[in-house]
Amino acid sequence: MKLDITRMMAEVVGKHGSSGEEIEKHWPRVQSILQTLEARRKAGELPFYDLPDGGEFVERIEEYAEKARAKFRNVLVLGIGGSALGPIALRDALKPACWNERPDELRDGLRLFIPDNPDPELFSAVMEICDPAETLYVVITKSGGTAETLAQFSAVLTGLKQAEGEGYGDHLLFITDPAKGALRQIAREEGIQSFSIPQAVGGRFSVLSAVGLVPAALVGIDIRALLAGAAEQRETVFRREFDRNPSAAFALLQYLAHVERDQPIHVMMPYANALFRLADWFRQLWAESLGKKQSVTGETVYSGPTPVAALGATDQHSQVQLYVEGPFDKTFTLLLPQKYRASVKCGKHYPDLDSIDYLSGEDLGTLLKFEGQATQRALTAAHRPNMAFIIDEISERTVGGLMYLLEAATLVAGGLYEVNPLDQPGVEAGKVATYALMGRSGYESVKAEIDKERERPPRILE
């Protein structure tokens, strides 16, 4: 994994870029953060670093997946947030586009549906497509108590029990906490098969645990290669030299852009549809880890960059106008595959039409690759700091490596922003209000507060 930072530097993009002196000045802080992280890892506090080791765990997943692939046609993952974004990113990156729409003979793994929203319109459509008799339901919730996921679970269970009778349990797989929560309890009582999420691995750092690996194995992704790619990057993420640690360098450059030059919007823009949902996965990682009211020392900081997922070349026709001419409030991280896994050639049909003939005989991949380079150039000419991960080819190895690297970068960024990148205290208020509105017992006083707020006269225009 190469990180090209040429165009982040002031010598190339001018005053909106970073200088060598600035990096030199702040790098010792990163070194000390890395030292702390390494110590915490050794103390067993940060087990996500060692997920690439896999071990017998991986074998169990592979065995399970092999049997399930022979038995089912569909996997329906019930999960939201960290329980969905990783599996979606892996499926999109590593299996052909339009995976579920492919004719069965062109698909070497199960169809994978991840309707990560309790939206009845979405969910009923997915239920209509997935006949319970040929569907495996993978229920993923770390805590075992996520409202959206349990609601979906209890909705499918009715039809599943009707269709399969006592054998319904064979269509269920739980991925949850090793000991706690409703889902673990049900697994124990009803003998449902399950995999555990290590307790100290949070949702958004769980893609290389069973959360990501089980759905991946079920669609036929080589999970060993994925872990090997991550393990390769592990060799780099604690390095103390800026030029040999792309992960920490990424974190520092983003942090400096934000804090020193008021560029709080961090756009990640892959030039490949296959990587768009990886950028969306990163969006959770970066936002939920760094968006914090309080610093680790208890100060009120209201901190955090805003990650944005964009797609090249598509967003050249949507967002690039703003990126190039708008305020200097953004950095750009392009993900640039050097080659694509498919070839589509333009025909030679109109030799007399100049506006189409220059494309004759060219591959779409060549056009897309050049568009990535053209955007680098356009951003640079407009003095917009931009960097790029140069990816040989999208593969289990490179995707595993990139995701691991970005997770490691997030911990370093947490250190730089001086916030706890592993918690998410801010989502509690919304959960509590939902419980209250749903009439869950124990939330009556919140319900009363909400009712009182509703007496406030609204201001509605129409």
Next chain:
Amino acid sequence: MKLDITRMMAEVVGKHGSSGEEIEKHWPRVQSILQTLEARRKAGELPFYDLPDGGEFVERIEEYAEKARAKFRNVLVLGIGGSALGPIALRDALKPACWNERPDELRDGLRLFIPDNPDPELFSAVMEICDPAETLYVVITKSGGTAETLAQFSAVLTGLKQAEGEGYGDHLLFITDPAKGALRQIAREEGIQSFSIPQAVGGRFSVLSAVGLVPAALVGIDIRALLAGAAEQRETVFRREFDRNPSAAFALLQYLAHVERDQPIHVMMPYANALFRLADWFRQLWAESLGKKQSVTGETVYSGPTPVAALGATDQHSQVQLYVEGPFDKTFTLLLPQKYRASVKCGKHYPDLDSIDYLSGEDLGTLLKFEGQATQRALTAAHRPNMAFIIDEISERTVGGLMYLLEAATLVAGGLYEVNPLDQPGVEAGKVATYALMGRSGYESVKAEIDKERERPPRILE
């Protein structure tokens, strides 16, 4: 269409909100902008305002679509930017989720693929699924010269001619400029059927022209109801009273949040998967219209808010931590359907487990609706200005109305920011660089510049 602005106001969210005095002070500017826009509309300069009138045009589309629906199984739209985002938004909003994956007997219109990127991995997958014999290719480019679209077109043409011989033209439909460009020329010379995009209607304002209506009609959307919904909103968009003009009020509140209170990030967050791509369509509309280096008076302004598309409830588990605890640099516009078009009930399976039993018998739609309200409350409690479009139900009428309203709002915002919302000068540099890299004749000097830039030693970490 109701716009609830209660929680945008300082009296509810505190100093990060707008005050009645502020609105009163700036509203005369909006009134004068509306007057100018109305005059320009009357002078025929802004024909998008009158697209809802449809007329015989609509009949022609309906007739064409009826025949095509009997003849084909798939529509493949070749287009990018404004030529793709509108059709995608309409399909997702108005047809069941997973439309293309549904069994044929559950689908009352053609499968619709819109691979809006020259990505060979994506495009080859779509080509594998769509047999040319049963596919209609709708090529959409306003200028007739968009590189990505013509590349895709020349790529499919080879296989189509092989499969269909002389009848290949029956599988093509062009939507392009009435007179100019390569596509128009081909249509004339080869007798390809076509629809025109009115010359003064730009890509991002074209959803209610043939660009959006033809794909919509092909999948079985009621395009008359769509236009009627837009026409209804037209009655509101020129009103001079703040409280009776949701479109202009939306524009003013966003503008004031940005310019008066440094909230440049405008999050649009529908509580419905069906509307997510409408938020993405808005992302182009808002970014490309308002992200401008120069003002209408020629001043350098580097202006423009950054629109972000989020999804409720999904992003409660990804972005809401940042939204609630991060910097006060955002406004939120929730899209809140009051009811959903499907019902999915939670079963009563675990009466002894409190963390799941409170959901028993409830509909997923109830949960989702309450989650929207909970997020309104959480944002408000955290002093984050947020408003909401209250949508009775997602339908042709409401979607047509909402899109029209947002287009009209964009013109008002252009007036407030004092930029031209109808051009996009900033995308030219990237296009030119792409032509140069592709070796198109006439771009040799740019190619020489690029080659020279490449001599600069890169800074690459690995």
